Amino acid sequence: MRTLLFLLCAFTSSAFGQLAWDNPEQTFNSKPQDESVVAKYRFTNKGNETIKIENVATSCGCTTTALAKKEYAPGESGEIEAKFTFAGRTGRQEKAITVTTSPASQQPTVLRLNVNIEEPIKIQPQFVFWRVGEQPDPKTIHIAVADDSPAKIASVESDNPGVKVQLTELKPGKEYEVQVTPASVSQPGAATLLIRTDYPHDNPQTKYAYVRINK
Amino acid sequence: MEEQKVISTSRRTRWPDLVRLGFVLVRVTLGALFVLAGATKAYDPGAFAIEIQRYQLVPWILAALISVYLPWLEMLSGALLLLKRFERGALLLTTLLLVIFTLALASAMFRGLSIDCGCFGKAFTATGTTVPLLRNLLLLLFTGVLWMESR
Amino acid sequence: MRALRQALLIFLAALVPAGLTAAFHPRRPAWSEDTLLPGEEKLQTVLAWGSGVLWIDARSSKEYEAEHVPGAILLNLEDWEQLFPRFLDQWHPEEKVVVYCSSTACELSHEVAERLKANGISPVYVLKGGWEAWKNRK
Numbered sequence: 001m002r003t004l005l006f007l008l009c010a011f012t013s014s015a016f017g018q019l020a021w022d023n024p025e026q027t028f029n030s031k032p033q034d035e036s037v038v039a040k041y042r043f044t045n046k047g048n049e050t051i052k053i054e055n056v057a058t059s060c061g062c063t064t065t066a067l068a069k070k071e072y073a074p075g076e077s078g079e080i081e082a083k084f085t086f087a088g089r090t091g092r093q094e095k096a097i098t099v100t101t102s103p104a105s106q107q108p109t110v111l112r113l114n115v116n117i118e119e120p121i122k123i124q125p126q127f128v129f130w131r132v133g134e135q136p137d138p139k140t141i142h143i144a145v146a147d148d149s150p151a152k153i154a155s156v157e158s159d160n161p162g163v164k165v166q167l168t169e170l171k172p173g174k175e176y177e178v179q180v181t182p183a184s185v186s187q188p189g190a191a192t193l194l195i196r197t198d199y200p201h202d203n204p205q206t207k208y209a210y211v212r213i214n215k
Numbered sequence: 216m217e218e219q220k221v222i223s224t225s226r227r228t229r230w231p232d233l234v235r236l237g238f239v240l241v242r243v244t245l246g247a248l249f250v251l252a253g254a255t256k257a258y259d260p261g262a263f264a265i266e267i268q269r270y271q272l273v274p275w276i277l278a279a280l281i282s283v284y285l286p287w288l289e290m291l292s293g294a295l296l297l298l299k300r301f302e303r304g305a306l307l308l309t310t311l312l313l314v315i316f317t318l319a320l321a322s323a324m325f326r327g328l329s330i331d332c333g334c335f336g337k338a339f340t341a342t343g344t345t346v347p348l349l350r351n352l353l354l355l356l357f358t359g360v361l362w363m364e365s366r
Numbered sequence: 367m368r369a370l371r372q373a374l375l376i377f378l379a380a381l382v383p384a385g386l387t388a389a390f391h392p393r394r395p396a397w398s399e400d401t402l403l404p405g406e407e408k409l410q411t412v413l414a415w416g417s418g419v420l421w422i423d424a425r426s427s428k429e430y431e432a433e434h435v436p437g438a439i440l441l442n443l444e445d446w447e448q449l450f451p452r453f454l455d456q457w458h459p460e461e462k463v464v465v466y467c468s469s470t471a472c473e474l475s476h477e478v479a480e481r482l483k484a485n486g487i488s489p490v491y492v493l494k495g496g497w498e499a500w501k502n503r504k
Contacts, residue, residue, distance in 0.1 A: 062474075087442075087443050087444035088442075088443040088444045088445070088446045088447075089443055089477070124484070125484060125485045125486050126450070126485050127450075127454065127485040127486055127487070128486065129459070129486065131459065190454075190455070192451065208447065208451075210450070210451055210454050212454055212457075214457075214458055214459050215458070
């Protein structure tokens with residue numbers, strides 16, 4: 001009986017082998033010029049058995065991970081490097097990385113990578129439309145320039161003379177309003193609005209918004 | 216002929232000590248693993264139900280029912296493996312459960328089911344179904360050993 | 367057989383905690399046929415809508431070029447600035463926009479759907495199960 005109890009203890013304690021994580025949730029603030037962020041998740045095997053990392057799964061293809069090796073002896077440390085490529089995303093991004101190990105394979109660890117991607121110039125909405133026959137009331141597009149961005153909106157123009165635009169500066173250099181007015185909505189049409197900035201000075205960026213008149 | 220007495224004592228004394236130790240080790244390992252596996256699934260049946268659904272073998276309602284029932288069956292069978300009163304029934308159940316799990320895993324493997332999302336092809340992906348499959352086969356071997364002990 | 371009788375008892379005994387779990391466990395599964403997250407639709411439902419559907423593929427251009435839902439337009443996050451106007455050329459307010467990416471676990475379809483909605487496109491749905499669901503349809 002005593003041997004049975006001893007064996008029971010030995011097996012159950014080893015089955016609780018665990019990795020202790022230094023920093024399982026990491027948050028970054030990224031600048032507009034950045035295209036990706038790399039987070040390093042360090043861990044140590046605090047159990048008394050070798051732990052093998054079975055799988056590192058990400059919730060999307062935008063986050064890739066790298067791991068030097070899969071097995072870690074008791075006391076050994078390692079790190080998972082996760083790279084999140086922004087690929088056109090902006091605003092607050094929260095990505096999860098799920099790590100499954102054996103033993104304790106039923107309790108995966110979820111690491112979190114949070115990034116606040118600053119949008120230097122935010123155009124909201126990027127698209128306005130009218131239905132043929134509806135009232136051609138003006139619609140407004142808001143433009144917000146991030147605090148630490150040196151850019152200013154220089155001008156807004158429409159590539160279609162049938163769609164008129166008027167730029168108003170609400171807060172100097174930071175908040176703008178573009179009023180879009182179609183000359184007539186009796187026919188389907190389209191326009192691209194060119195929002196010209198003054199930054200970078202040698203090659204100023206142009207952002208776009210779109211207009212459609214649909215049947 | 217003292218049939219019953221002879222049979223019951225000779226069954227227990229036929230094995231050498233080392234083999235008997237082996238049987239105990241196997242029994243305890245199997246029991247503990249089942250209790251552990253069941254416990255972690257009982258902790259989050261919702262997540263378990265989603266896991267079952269990934270194998271695409273049963274409709275959702277069955278997956279949900281299995282997710283609330285199976286963990287308890289696992290824990291009970293694993294624990295009762297260690298109690299003489301129910302050890303035979305427990306062994307029958309643990310063997311049955313292992314067979315079902317192994318078949319489910321093999322089925323997923325053959326159908327090439329990506330139990331992960333297909334969208335992180337470039338990320339670090341590991342074994343997926345192979346290791347659990349091999350582990351189950353080992354555990355089936357364990358049950359085989361215990362069946363042998365009961366003969 | 368004794369083993370069978372014992373097994374049956376264990377089988378029945380497990381029903382008690384199982385029932386309690388089903389009724390009270392904070393993490394119990396939803397009972398209704400896979401609850402759809404807001405904005406999601408099953409492939410079955412979308413196919414029943416017939417022709418007024420505009421399919422959007424939110425995956426990479428490589429995956430799109432390999433194969434995609436017939437008639438689907440590519441619109442992903444990384445090439446948004448080039449692809450969005452092209453989408454607008456094809457979009458019509460009466461159409462139901464359905465976005466998909468690789469599978470249930472993939473988030474891209476939700477992200478693209480949100481971005482479309484922020485720009486006034488409506489209605490926008492996400493295909494539950496993604497490309498995988500389409501490929502496995504009977």
